[in-house]
């Protein structure tokens with residue numbers, strides 16, 4: 197026989213007192229566990245919602261990226277076609293070339309070493325490409341009694357650091373000639389015809405359609421031949437180039453700066469404003485695409501943040517509610533348990549007196565009451581955990597499947613409940629149990 | 645129910661050998677006790693002396709309020725006197741600390757009360773066994789069963805006090821008092837709530853215990869009960885008057 201048997205027998209005998217105690221502990225623990233389960237469910241649900249939102253945003257951005265890339269590719273293609281149609285728009289001339297001559301006469305008379313074009317091609321310049329060295333002179337085509345523009349060209353010089361590009365202008369092989377629109381239409385020339393220019397014989401390989409520029413009155417021959425004919429061996433009048441389509445503010449200034457570092461004694465002019473405007477339009481379009489992508493990303497990020505803030509609010513509301521409810525219920529239940537223990541002690545006064553008379557120590561009396569309280573705490577914790585878990589799970593919008601429901605089970609919380617509940621119950625019963633242990637058996641037995 | 649009397653009673657009670665010189669199981673010298681409360685003080689014991697040796701069965705008789713219960717509590721190590729000496733088997737329980745005194749009570753004294761004071765939620769057997777909680781008596785179960793059989797309660801072992809007659813309750817209380825083989829039985833009006841037959845039976849067991857070498861101090865206001873004792877002391881106003 198030991199005091200535990202007394203505890204158990206008393207519980208079995210006075211079931212109501214025990215059941216009321218259990219109920220109280222179960223309510224307190226249930227409240228705690230229910231609240232914690234809800235909070236936990238909220239956290240899990242938030243994780244789920246945010247992950248879904250994140251995926252949604254990422255997909256939207258990816259779609260936008262694809263759209264932008266497609267639009268960009270299309271634009272680039274269009275621009276390439278336009279640019280090709282426009283031809284070379286950068287003119288590199290000797291420093292001492294009078295630009296009035298060019299604009300008024302349409303000719304250039306100063307020359308620079310042909311080597312310049314090689315220097316340029318071997319440099320790492322990126323602001324221009326498609327380098328084309330030419331000699332050009334206005335002269336009389338005596339054979340046909342016409343004033344023409346003779347242009348010698350050797351074809352584009354490949355740039356060392358770039359992939360070879362499709363040339364804007366085809367190479368003119370020696371002994372051949374390409375004729376502009378006015379000339380071949382007025383003179384009735386066609387590919388395959390043999391003509392003589394400055395005593396040399398050429399075969400016409402191509403006749404250009406009308407361009408509405410000086411090209412229509414131009415004859416193209418091989419550069420080396422032209423240099424010989426004009427007495428300009430190893431010299432060129434100009435290097436034509438195409439400016440890159442880089443999104444910079446002042447493109448020509450940049451090109452000038454780059455060239456000054458590579459070629460001394462040259463000057464640069466830019467022709468054909470439409471090229472610029474279109475390039476700018478293209479840049480703007482690219483920028484617009486880029487901006488719309490950024491906006492999409494920003495909107496996604498903001499949507500994500502809004503969602504997170506919303507969830508945070510929901511979580512905080514639950515937590516705040518729990519932070520008030522749980523302590524209040526705990527305290528109320530503690531008081532109730534203490535009251536039940538006090539009633540129990542009152543009811544058992546004579547029992548305490550006689551147990552003390554037959555030799556039980558006061559600590560054993562204490563143990564009888566605290567033991568009961570702890571038992572109530574343990575059993576109440578189990579019931580309370582089950583109830584709280586059930587309530588928490590049925591209220592939580594996370595627990596939609598049985599796997600997720602199982603995820604809400606928190607063994608640490610169960611352990612906590614199994615520690616806290618006996619502690620709470622023991623503490624609440626402490627004073628009544630102490631008063632029982634301190635009772636004087638003589639007073640009790642005298643009172644009969 | 646009329647209790648039957650066992651033939652070999654000594655095997656239940658006897659744990660003393662009577663020596664040549666009688667052993668003083670209880671010695672009370674000039675004990676005094678005054679209750680003080682807000683309503684004034686009451687002198688319950690005004691210098692009481694008595695001695696019990698093994699085999700003694702002493703009745704303390706006196707009217708209600710004469711200090712009998714107070715004397716019993718003082719003798720039982722439950723209520724410290726204001727003055728005088730108490731010795732049980734030569735030991736003063738009030739020189740012991742509280743826990744040691746509780747242990748001393750468990751091993752040396754058996755209490756029987758008018759109201760039985762059984763634990764209401766324990767069975768008859770468990771009520772008797774409760775006395776073994778402080779002493780860890782090794783053969784507790786065996787001895788409890790034998791005592792209860794001796795008192796005619798073998799069919800009542802698993803009943804709770806509420807299901808018993810008053811006579812059965814008092815015999816259960818008697819079995820509890822005897823479980824640890826004490827030297828001294830202190831009985832406060834043990835027959836006060838019993839009919840004549842049951843009272844006779846209880847007094848018979850007390851006589852039996854004294855005959856086996858124990859000592860019984862019975863306090864009562866009842867002439868019939870006092871008449872069963874070998875010696876009767878009369879008390880009035882906290883004094884022995886005769």
Ligand SMILES: Nc1ncnc2c1ncn2[C@@H]1O[C@H](COP(=O)(O)OP(=O)(O)O)[C@@H](O)[C@H]1O
Pocket residue numbers: 639642679680681686687688706707708709710711712713714715
């Ligand atoms: N705890 C107490 N406080 C004050 N007075 C008491 C107390 N217990 C008993 N008394 C008084 O002491 C006297 C003796 O009481 P008691 O020993 O119970 O007498 P008896 O048992 O002979 O009836 C009585 O007058 C009683 O009223």
Ligand SMILES: [Mg+2]
Pocket residue numbers: 712713714
């Ligand atoms: Mg009395």
